[in-house]
Amino acid sequence: MTIAVTGATGHLGRLVVEALLDKGTPAGEIVALVRTPAKATDLADKGVDVRQADYSDRDTLDKAVSGVDKLLLVSGSDLGQRVVQHGNVIDAAKLAGVGFIAYTSILDAQKSPLGLAAEHRATEDVIAQSGIDFALLRNGWYWENYLSSVATARETGALFGSAGNGIIAGAARKDYAEAAAAVLLADGQAGAVYELGGDERLTYGQLAEAFSAAVGSPVSYKDLPQSEYAALLEGAGLPAPVAQMLADSDAGIATGALDTQSGDLHKLIGRNSTPVATVLAVSASQPRVVN
Numbered sequence: 001m002t003i004a005v006t007g008a009t010g011h012l013g014r015l016v017v018e019a020l021l022d023k024g025t026p027a028g029e030i031v032a033l034v035r036t037p038a039k040a041t042d043l044a045d046k047g048v049d050v051r052q053a054d055y056s057d058r059d060t061l062d063k064a065v066s067g068v069d070k071l072l073l074v075s076g077s078d079l080g081q082r083v084v085q086h087g088n089v090i091d092a093a094k095l096a097g098v099g100f101i102a103y104t105s106i107l108d109a110q111k112s113p114l115g116l117a118a119e120h121r122a123t124e125d126v127i128a129q130s131g132i133d134f135a136l137l138r139n140g141w142y143w144e145n146y147l148s149s150v151a152t153a154r155e156t157g158a159l160f161g162s163a164g165n166g167i168i169a170g171a172a173r174k175d176y177a178e179a180a181a182a183v184l185l186a187d188g189q190a191g192a193v194y195e196l197g198g199d200e201r202l203t204y205g206q207l208a209e210a211f212s213a214a215v216g217s218p219v220s221y222k223d224l225p226q227s228e229y230a231a232l233l234e235g236a237g238l239p240a241p242v243a244q245m246l247a248d249s250d251a252g253i254a255t256g257a258l259d260t261q262s263g264d265l266h267k268l269i270g271r272n273s274t275p276v277a278t279v280l281a282v283s284a285s286q287p288r289v290v291n
Contacts, residue, residue: 008032015177169197
């Protein structure tokens, strides 16, 4: 059984490869699809089959998925280009006779109000129309998404957002990676849809308390209108589309778009999800750099 993971040098993809190895999958049965093979020498050294693959280059994809039985399609990062890019991977998989695709989507993708959900929704539709057996891994928010806010929280005593009193069921990337590996290694997954979120469900007010503990000083949540939060993010140096996306996601949190009580993540990984405090502590412990 040959299992391929796209984006295998990315934050999530690499963790999935590591999870497969940890679960006893022979390295030679794992294919790491990467844009730049030189960045995956550590995986190659472990015996993983590293293949060059670019979501925008069908020639590389056709070669990369040859002989693959199961494929994890990790959603790309090029906003606005992902449906076409994902379609390239799916078409290559179909041509190569790949028997199963698991796709990292977003919570409640078909009904989600989040702007981010549109490309996931379209990709799910393309997969369903491909004729390939599939499972949907509808991932919730990563606690790591808040690591960039640690320094600001330490300096200003505030966590900024537009989430109101909405609840977010976050988890660590490692949790979602273990869930993906579990699905790839299990039989009978065709048609499965997993709504994946953490056991820890927090409002931003509660998240601010976790920030307080991480930085060692009081942090309070400052709720802003969506437009003001987007402007704040853009003023901090984020590109306008990214700032708008993050502000839109926060507004979605306010309506419950990133909350779930499905328990699917817990069932797949067989343990409680990683607390946000554990994730924040790693960043908070890093020495401050003064330029």
